[in-house]
Amino acid sequence: MHKSRLACFVIDCQVDDIEPGANFWAAALAYPAGDADDKYVVLEATPTGPKMLLQKVEHPSRIHLDIETDNKEAEVQRLEKLGAKIVKVMERWVVMEAPTGHRFCVVNPQRPDFHTASDVNVWE
Numbered sequence: 359m360h361k362s363r364l365a366c367f368v369i370d371c372q373v374d375d376i377e378p379g380a381n382f383w384a385a386a387l388a389y390p391a392g393d394a395d396d397k398y399v400v401l402e403a404t405p406t407g408p409k410m411l412l413q414k415v416e417h418p419s420r421i422h423l424d425i426e427t428d429n430k431e432a433e434v435q436r437l438e439k440l441g442a443k444i445v446k447v448m449e450r451w452v453v454m455e456a457p458t459g460h461r462f463c464v465v466n467p468q469r470p471d472f473h474t475a476s477d478v479n480v481w482e
Contacts (some may be wrong), residue, residue: 362433363476364472365468367425369419376414378384383412406477409468422464424451426472433464 371379378441380399384391389401389410401410427433434444434452441457451465472478 359480359482360429360432361419361472361480362425362427362436362464363472363475363478364408364423365465365472366411366424368410368422368424368463369410370415370417370422371412372417376412380412383410395449396408405471406475422460424465424468425462426456426465426468428467428472430464432481437464 359381369379369383373379376394376397376399380391380394380401383389384401387401387410389403392400392402394400396468397414399412400476401409401412425433425437429451434454437446437454445453445455445461447453451463453461467473469475
């Protein structure tokens with residue numbers, strides 16, 4: 359048995375400076391910018407909603423999802439059975455591709471309420 363849920367919308371930004379993009383999305387979504395460094399900016403979402411993260415990337419700009427889980431291996435296997443493919447295994451996450459061609463990541467728990475929330479899916 360393992361658990362999973364939508365953790366985060368990641369806004370991939372192919373830019374030299376992520377700050378203007380962070381300022382735009384923070385204002386557009388009314389989510390104040392939180393922790394930041396040269397590559398990442400966290401937008402402070404509602405306590406019960408998915409996180410928003412801006413990420414500086416080298417590939418074209420796009421948005422992808424992160425699915426958080428307490429068992430990455432089991433979640434990846436479950437998603438493969440549904441038709442997803444592994445694109446790349448990283449140290450802390452697994453990049454996958456849905457049958458529709460959309461990429462997403464399987465990650466360890468990101469939101470602080472993961473283990474106690476009622477909106478977490480439980481899989482056998």
